[in-house]
Amino acid sequence: MSDQVDWNRASPLPATRRTSPAPQPANLADLLERVLDKGLVIAGDIRINLLDIELLTIKIRLLIASVDKAREMGIDWWEHDPTLSSGERDLAGENKRLRERLHELEARSGP
């Protein structure tokens, strides 16, 4: 992919009060809230009712956590399979960022 528009483009503002002022990625819930639930609604020819986006947010978070878990266990065949990874290297990068974000969230919500 030639363009590398970074949807995680850093906010110049303090992203969170409790962490360093370093740029934070926009969180997943923010992205899904906008892409799935906002934006211009005009009836297209194909009628699709999306599921509850809160449920989708949770499901996607679980998916990312499980991909992360698999990688920790050394199951990372899709990263080396050209049919699976071609054109999706940016996805790996995003997953990495999300993984970091998830770790941060986990650390924050820990006891």
Added chain:
Amino acid sequence: MTADHVWLYAVVSADGPPLPDTSGVAGESPYLVPGPGVAAVAGRVPRADFDEEPLRARLEDVAWLDRTVRTHHRVIAALATTRPVLPMRYATVYREDSGVSAMLSAHRDELLAILERITGCTEWGVKIYLAHASSALSDSDSVQPADEQRPGTAYLLRRKAQRWDRQETLRLAADEVGRFHGALAATAVERARHPLQDSETSGRREPMLLNGAYLVADEHLPTWEKMIASFVADHDELSVEVTGPWPAYSFTDLGGRPEET
């Protein structure tokens, strides 16, 4: 009827610069469907995957959904670096270009009005949580000596006091946050309060007090940043999360202002 369907990403002005080089939800290169004064940025996607039934089935695939949500956004974000963009809701699909052109013609005036309104602005999200909720609002059993004569009554009274404290703390914080939302809204071109998210959705344990979206004019951004920085500095008890700049996802309602909930 063609072998492809047409996935819409955004509506833009018809006289913009060439499209950025991005790939879309089906790996395709987005193109412009021209209309009167406005144009749609669209992608040709295979009918086999994007017709009503197969698309519905694919949306059940969380990995696919995750990838296409991000791709949809990436196309819109790339456009937004080069021109004002009116983002389309994810999964807006037409059978043919002619349907898209007809839609653009039918809504021309409203689309131009929204584009004009969002020009020179970006959307910012502000979420505010009651920080350290677990410690500030936790059980204070340890510091309260038990009443040995009437342990049951003492316990109930203590619980009642804690509940009141918790409700009062939340209420005071919510009032403060409400005033801040008003101040941010006054600086913004448009504002919307989205529904508060629960912990599972937000991924955070603290209670959310504000889920605001603001359309901010570029020239007001410095003021905006100062307002947030000073609010953050004054409110140790609150955790403020700012995201942006976003394309104007929350401010695209046809023929009206977004709902204030």
